[in-house]
Amino acid sequence: MEKVIELKDVWVRYGNQTILEAVNFELTEPYGLLGIIGPNGGGKTTFLKVLLGLLKPYKGSVKLFGKPPEKSRDLVGYVPQYKGFDFDFPISVWEVVLTGRMSHTGFLKKYSGEDKKAAEEALKTVEMFDLKDRQIGQLSGGQRQRVFIARALATNPKLLLLDEPNSGLDPHMQDELYRLLNRLKHEMAIIMVTHDLSAVSVYVDRIACLNRTFHYHNSKEIPVEDLEATYQCPVELIAHGVPHRVLEQHKGNS
Numbered sequence: 099m100e101k102v103i104e105l106k107d108v109w110v111r112y113g114n115q116t117i118l119e120a121v122n123f124e125l126t127e128p129y130g131l132l133g134i135i136g137p138n139g140g141g142k143t144t145f146l147k148v149l150l151g152l153l154k155p156y157k158g159s160v161k162l163f164g165k166p167p168e169k170s171r172d173l174v175g176y177v178p179q180y181k182g183f184d185f186d187f188p189i190s191v192w193e194v195v196l197t198g199r200m201s202h203t204g205f206l207k208k209y210s211g212e213d214k215k216a217a218e219e220a221l222k223t224v225e226m227f228d229l230k231d232r233q234i235g236q237l238s239g240g241q242r243q244r245v246f247i248a249r250a251l252a253t254n255p256k257l258l259l260l261d262e263p264n265s266g267l268d269p270h271m272q273d274e275l276y277r278l279l280n281r282l283k284h285e286m287a288i289i290m291v292t293h294d295l296s297a298v299s300v301y302v303d304r305i306a307c308l309n310r311t312f313h314y315h316n317s318k319e320i321p322v323e324d325l326e327a328t329y330q331c332p333v334e335l336i337a338h339g340v341p342h343r344v345l346e347q348h349k350g351n352s
């Protein structure tokens with residue numbers, strides 16, 4: 099079985115604030131859709147950035163497909179969280195998806211026939227090829243999200259990371275998005291950070307919780323088994339350090 103991700107005792111901090119403490123995590127074949135849940139500020143985006151090699155832990159080891167993140171970049175597609183800024187500059191759907199090939203071509207290099215073919219296939223996969231000449235600023239939220247998924251797919255990744263891909267989408271669009279991810283999960287491993295717990299129970303094969311506070315409701319700890327029964331899929335905890343502090347704050351507030 100191929101090891102997609104292997105994190106051992108990973109510690110990450112910003113300045114003197116430790117965000118990830120002693121995180122151990124493994125993802126192996128068979129592929130599936132993994133949902134990462136946890137409260138705001140719990141470190142979910144930080145976790146994705148570690149996988150992308152954008153953040154280096156000050157302690158611990160990170161391997162993707164048996165290699166350090168910077169050596170496996172081509173194997174990983176990333177759909178960042180949409181922060182709500184408008185694309186009011188002239189760039190087409192086609193051009194956005196082609197930028198996904200930059201790791202192959204380098205910045206400001208000419209795109210090859212192979213790059214264009216990969217971009218075309220990615221747009222067809224998300225059913226957006228017909229809109230390839232449309233300006234990105236003229237798309238709906240759901241369409242734009244599909245374009246950014248196509249951009250991530252343009253390198254033919256074996257691991258796709260999505261940061262809250264459902265935010266801002268109406269229920270129908272969310273449904274469409276999850277159907278798309280469920281199709282793609284047979285070809286690649288997918289990790290989706292989300293706050294959408296109803297979707298988690300329907301679409302996700304496995305849950306990782308990046309902060310133990312999620313297991314506390316009205317100051318009571320909810321056992322993992324109860325969460326598994328609620329969401330009907332395996333749940334694991336992948337961080338233990340930070341939550342203690344947050345829990346203390348909760349106790350202090352009550």
Ligand SMILES: Nc1ncnc2c1ncn2[C@@H]1O[C@H](COP(=O)(O)OP(=O)(O)OP(=O)(O)O)[C@@H](O)[C@H]1O
Pocket residue numbers: 112113117136137138139140141142143144145
């Ligand atoms: N570049 C940065 N410099 C300093 N602190 C940061 C930086 N990025 C994030 N943080 C802090 O690290 C913590 C974890 O942030 P992160 O974005 O990983 O959380 P998250 O679980 O994705 O949150 P959310 O659910 O709100 O998106 C937060 O307290 C945040 O303010």
